[in-house]
Amino acid sequence: MQAEKYEFRGNRFCFTFPSRTLVMGVLNITPDSFSDGGANFEPNTAAKHAERMQAQGADIIDVGAMSTAPGRAQISCGDEINRLSPVLTQISKRLKIPFSVDTIHPETARFALENGASIINDVSGSFNPATAAIIKEYGAGLIIAHGGSSNVEQTGARDIAAEVSEFFGDVLRAAELCGIGTESICLDPGIGFGKSRAEDALLLRRLSSVKKRGAALLVGASRKRFIGEASGEPEPSMRDFGTVAAHTAAIAGGADIIRAHNVAAAVQNAKVADAIYSTGGFAAENEKIIINGLNVFAFHGVNREEKIHGQSFLIDLEISADLSAPCASDSVSDTVNYSKVIKSAVRIFTGQKFGLLERAAAALADGLLGEFPGIDSVKITVKKPDAPIKSDFRFVGVEITKKRG
Numbered sequence: 216m217q218a219e220k221y222e223f224r225g226n227r228f229c230f231t232f233p234s235r236t237l238v239m240g241v242l243n244i245t246p247d248s249f250s251d252g253g254a255n256f257e258p259n260t261a262a263k264h265a266e267r268m269q270a271q272g273a274d275i276i277d278v279g280a281m282s283t284a285p286g287r288a289q290i291s292c293g294d295e296i297n298r299l300s301p302v303l304t305q306i307s308k309r310l311k312i313p314f315s316v317d318t319i320h321p322e323t324a325r326f327a328l329e330n331g332a333s334i335i336n337d338v339s340g341s342f343n344p345a346t347a348a349i350i351k352e353y354g355a356g357l358i359i360a361h362g363g364s365s366n367v368e369q370t371g372a373r374d375i376a377a378e379v380s381e382f383f384g385d386v387l388r389a390a391e392l393c394g395i396g397t398e399s400i401c402l403d404p405g406i407g408f409g410k411s412r413a414e415d416a417l418l419l420r421r422l423s424s425v426k427k428r429g430a431a432l433l434v435g436a437s438r439k440r441f442i443g444e445a446s447g448e449p450e451p452s453m454r455d456f457g458t459v460a461a462h463t464a465a466i467a468g469g470a471d472i473i474r475a476h477n478v479a480a481a482v483q484n485a486k487v488a489d490a491i492y493s494t495g496g497f498a499a500e501n502e503k504i505i506i507n508g509l510n511v512f513a514f515h516g517v518n519r520e521e522k523i524h525g526q527s528f529l530i531d532l533e534i535s536a537d538l539s540a541p542c543a544s545d546s547v548s549d550t551v552n553y554s555k556v557i558k559s560a561v562r563i564f565t566g567q568k569f570g571l572l573e574r575a576a577a578a579l580a581d582g583l584l585g586e587f588p589g590i591d592s593v594k595i596t597v598k599k600p601d602a603p604i605k606s607d608f609r610f611v612g613v614e615i616t617k618k619r620g
Contacts, residue, residue: 219588219619222398223431223471226354227333228313230274232431232471233493236485239275239315239474240268241437244302245282262305269312272482276310277336277474278302278327279317292320299327307331315358321345328353334401336360340408342386347393358401358433359386363409375414376421379404383427384546401431401472406461407439415441419461422468424542428549428589434465435474437481452476459484467492504553506532511561517570518603529610530560530579531596536589551589559586572597572613580617592618 223230230237244261265276280298281290295318306314307330315334316327324335324346335355337346340362350357361379383402390400404425406415418425419436426432436442442457443449455477462473462481466488475481509530514522534551541550563582569575576597583593598612 219429219591221429221431223356223401224398225333225356228356230431230471235489235493236466236470237274237472238272238478238481238485239277239433239435239472240265240271240273240478240481241435241474241476242268242276242278242302242306242314243282244278244280244298258301258305261302262309265306265314266309268478269310271478273478274312275334275472276306276312276314277317278306278314278332279336280323281317281319289319292322295320295323296326299323300330303327303330303332315356321349325349325353328355334358336403338408340405342389344389344393347390347395350399351394356399356401357390357395358403360403360408360435361405363405363414375410375417376424379418380425380427383425383430387427387430397427397429401433402427403433403435406434406436407441412441412444415439416445419464419468422465422470426469428537431471432469433472433474434462434470436461436465437473437475437477455480463488502536502538504532504534504536504538504551504556506530506534506553506557506560509557509560511564513565513575514568515570515572515575516599516603520603522568526599526601528564529598529600529612530564531598532556532560532583533594534583534590535592535594537591551587556583556587559583572599572611573615576613576615577617580615584617584619590619592616 221232242261242265268276278299280295299316313333315336316332317336317338318324318327319337319339321343327335328349333355335346335350336358337343338360340360342359361382386402387397387400404418406418437458438451438454442454442461443451446454446457448454448457458475459480462475462484465473466485473481473485511528511530512525513528514525516522536551538550560579560583564575564579567578569578576595580593580595584590594614594616596612596614598610600610602611
C-alpha cells in the first residue's frame with residue numbers, strides 16, 4: 216500500500232519519502248565524544264573521514280563540535296565555531312552530499328550555514344525561535360530532537376511515546392508560526408537523551424505512534440548506552456551489531472533516516488531492512504476509514520429518463536490510510552477528514568453525468584485520490600436501488616478499488 220509523499224528539503228537539498236532509508240554519517244570533531252572522541256579532531260583527518268563515509272554510501276554527514284553525551288561539559292559558541300571553521304572549509308569543498316551541523320547555539324547555526332552546511336541539527340531539546348529565524352533566512356533544513364528529562368530515574372510514571380508525540384506536534388506548530396513549513400523539519404525522538412534505557416527501547420517499539428504526517432523522522436541509536444546495557448558490551452565502538460538491531464526496529468517503525476557511526480554497516484542495514492519492511496509506506500493494511508450508505512441524487516444512467524429525472528444512489532467508501540498519527544495525537548489534522556471526504560464525494564459524483572455506474576465510480580475514486588494525499592487506496596461501491604429494470608431486486612451496483620500510483 217502506497218503512502219503519501221512528503222519531503223525534507225532546503226535550498227541545497229531535497230529528500231522525498233517514503234523511499235529507501237537514508238543514512239546520516241556521524242563526524243565528531245571533539246576530544247570527548249562517548250564513542251570516537253579525538254579520532255577526527257584534526258581537520259584534515261576529519262575531512263578524510265567525511266569523504267570515506269560519503270564513498271561508503273552516506274546520504275548526509277552530521278558534524279558535531281561539542282559532545283552531547285550525558286555528563287559532558289558544554290563549550291562556548293566561540294570555541295565551537297573555532298573547532299568547526301577549518302573542518303567546514305575542507306568538507307564544503309570535498310563533499311558532494313549535504314552536511315549538517317549539531318549545535319545548541321543560534322550563532323553557530325548561522326556560521327555553519329554561511330560556510331556550506333545545508334541543515335542544522337538542533338540538539339538543545341527544545342524549539343528555539345532564534346535558530347528558527349536563521350533557518351528561514353537561509354532556507355535550510357532543521358532537525359530537532361526531543362530532550363527528555365535531566366533526571367531519568369524519575370521518569371517511570373510518564374508515557375514517553377505520548378510525550379514525544381506531543382513534543383513533535385508542538386515543534387511543528389511553533390515552526391509554522393515562524394514561517395517554516397513541515398517540509399523543512401526533520402524530527403528526532405532523541406534516543407539516549409533524558410530517557411531511561413527502558414524508555415529508549417519503548418520508543419523504538421512504538422516509533423510509528425510518534426511519527427507525524429508529512430514530517431521526516433530521524434533515529435540515532437548508534438552505539439548508545441541502552442545498546443550496551445542490553446548486549447552487555449561496555450565499549451561503545453564495539454556496539455555496531457546492536458546498533459543494526461536497533462535501527463532495524465526503527466526502520467520497521469517508519470524512520471526515514473538513521474544516524475550511525477559505522478556507515479558501511481548502516482547502509483547494508485538499511486538496504487536489508489527496506490527489502491523486508493518496505494511496502495511503499497508504513498501504513499498498516501488493516502487501517503481503514505469506512506463511510507457507508509451515503510445517499511446522493513445524481514443523473515447517471517444509460518436511459519433517457521435517468522438523465523432527465525435523476526435518481527438516488529447509495530455509495531459505500533472504504534478508505535485505506537495510515538492512521539498511526541491520529542491514533543496517537545487525537546488530532547483531526549493528522550487524519551483523513553471524513554467530513555471533507557463526504558462533501559468532496561457528493562460534489563465529484565454529481566459534477567458530471569455518466570452512462571455507466573463503472574465510469575461514475577472510477578471518476579469518484581480518481582477525484583478522491585487527487586484531493587486527499589493521505590488516502591493510499593479507496594474501494595467504492597455504488598448502488599442503484601431504483602434502476603429502471605422490470606424485476607424484483609434490492610439494487611444493482613458496481614464495486615471498484617483504486618490505489619495511489
